[in-house]
Amino acid sequence: MTLATSQDFGGDAEAVVDVDIDADFARSVIAGLSVPQKQLEPKWLYDALGAKLFEAICEVDTYYPTRMEMQVLANRADEIAASLGDNLILVEPGSGEGVKVRLLLDALGERVAVYVPVDIAADQLIFLGQTISAAYPEILVAPVVADFTGAFTMPSDLPDGPRVLFFPGSTVGNFDPQTAQELLARLRVESRAEALLIGVDSCKDANRLVAAYDDPVGVTAAFDKNILNRINRELGGTFDLSAFHHEARVVPEKSRVEMHLVSDREQTVEVAGVPFAFAKGETIHTESSHKYAPEEFRALAAGAGWRGEAVWSDTDGLFSLHLLRAD
Incomplete structure (x- = not known):
């Protein structure tokens, strides 16, 4: 673990850098392509280009x-803010571009003392730290460059105040239910948060899911296939992107939609000098997105030590935002 100065991130506090991306990426890709159902961890989809495509x-x-x-x-921001308290330390795992947190920060106003964005993409985190500091000069920004799916270190010199985890985007749906429960339990312990505000995608019909995850414009396909570009660029891969196509698959029995890259022919690809054979039609599973009814998610969160306090949904019940308290 190394430290970077706040000047590097445009923030006001030292930023913890707690990840070796290159080594982790190589290990993860080789391990994932070595199992019978080839797979890649979805976190690797979000390099600089992947983040823009998303x-x-x-x-x-x-x-x-x-x-x-x-x-x-937007519709419930004031109600949500009133539920969170004052002098808050707001921690956002997987902060990305930080678009949604601005809505929350606007509603919270002076109730936020510190914002701790946590993200594996250092360049994106630098930009986020700069923009949040400029837009909200009264807030201390303390970024952490880390992979939140593993153990990470919170800044050591944070002031006192109630800690709130903000975990939007239905990111929790990228994990199978057991792993999601373990993640929520670990985040509670590592952040020492008293509350969790989390976005959860609801169950819906297959046609709507396929349209969402395999759009007719082809943006999702470009996003999915970009991980092969990243492997070629960073790990000496030999993927021919034209020999793979993107496919979204709904798996009703697991209440999830899966993204796959499908091999269009029999081929062998090398990654870091290691060969991997593909049969025609064989796939690489790149991401899952699990869907939960509100009561199902509350039960999952309870197993991770979080007690449901409130839930807000859009007018059509497509998506829910949960406020949970640590037991």
Whole structure:
């Protein structure tokens, strides 16, 4: 673990740098391509280009989650803010571009003392730290460059105050239920948060899910295939992107939609000098997005030590935002 000065991040406090991305990426990719159902961890989708492509996905008409969550935050921001208290330390795992947190910060106003964004993408975190510091000069910004899916270190010199985890975007849905429960339990312990405000995508029909995760414009396909570009660039991969296509698959029995990259022919690809054979039609599972009815998610969160306090939804019940308290 190394430290970076706040000047590097445009913030006011030292930022903890707690991840070796290159080594972790290589280990993860080789391990994932070595199992019978080839897979890649979804966190690797979000390099600089991947993050920009995901922003574009959020603008596609058929991709509802971001739009619905923003609607809930905008419509219920004052009510949500009143539920959180004062002198807050707001911690956001997987902060990304920080679009949604601005709605919350605007509603909270002087109630926020410190904002701790946590993200694996250092360049994106630098920009976020700069923009939040400029827009909200009264807030101490203390970024952490880390992979929140593993153990990470919170800044050691934070002031006293109630800690709130802000975990929007239905990111929790990228994990299977057991792993999601373990993640929520670990985040509670590591952040020492008293409250959790989390976005959760609701169950819905298969046609709507496929349209959201395999849009007709092809932005999601470009986002998914970009991980192969990243492997080629950073790990000496030999993927031919034209030999793979993106596919969204709804798995009703697991209440989730899966993203796959499908091999269009028999081929062998090398990554860091290691060969991987593909049969025609064989897939790489790149991401899952689990969907929960509000009561199902509250039960999952309870197993991680979080007690449901309030839930807000959009007018069509497509997406829910939960406020939970640590037991």
